Amino acid sequence: MELNVVIDDEMYTLNVPDEIVRDSGDFFDQMDRDMDAGRQMGREWVARPGQEDRLRIVGDKLLSALERENHDVGRMMAAYILNRAPSIDRLLLDTTGEIGNTEIRYRE
Numbered sequence: 001m002e003l004n005v006v007i008d009d010e011m012y013t014l015n016v017p018d019e020i021v022r023d024s025g026d027f028f029d030q031m032d033r034d035m036d037a038g039r040q041m042g043r044e045w046v047a048r049p050g051q052e053d054r055l056r057i058v059g060d061k062l063l064s065a066l067e068r069e070n071h072d073v074g075r076m077m078a079a080y081i082l083n084r085a086p087s088i089d090r091l092l093l094d095t096t097g098e099i100g101n102t103e104i105r106y107r108e
Contacts, residue, residue: 003078004090007063011090020079028080031058042098055085056102063093 001021003014032054038047039057046053058080065074081088085104092103 001082003082003088005059005062005066005078006090006092007066008095012066014074014078016075016078016082020075021082024076024079024083027076028083031080041100044100051084052104053100055081055088055091055104056099059091059093059102060099062091063095 001016001018003016005012005014035049035054035057038045039049039053040046041049041053041057049057058077062074062077062081065071065077081091085106087106089105089107092105094101
C-alpha cells in the first residue's frame with residue numbers, strides 16, 4: 001500500500017507492504033491503548049484523542065522517524081495510518097511542532 005505524505009511542500013510516496021498493514025493489528029491496538037491515556041499535541045493536552053487526533057499523533061512520529069532515517073519505525077507508523085484510515089489520500093505533516101495543524105485528506 002502507499003501513503004502520500006507532504007513535508008514542507010515536498011510530496012513523498014511511502015510504500016508499505018500490505019502484510020504489515022494487514023497483520024500488525026496487535027501492535028496497532030497497543031498503540032491505541034497507549035493513546036487512550038491522552039497525548040500532548042503541540043501546546044495542547046488532548047485527554048481523549050479521537051481518530052483524526054490519533055492519525056496526527058502517529059503522523060508526528062512518522063515525521064520524526066523520517067527525519068532520523070529510522071525506516072522500521074517509519075514503516076510501522078505509516079502502516080498504522082493506512083490500517084486505521086484506509087481511505088486516506090494524503091497527510092500534510094506539520095513541521096512546526098503544532099501537531100494539530102497536520103492536515104488529513106481523504107479520497108473522495
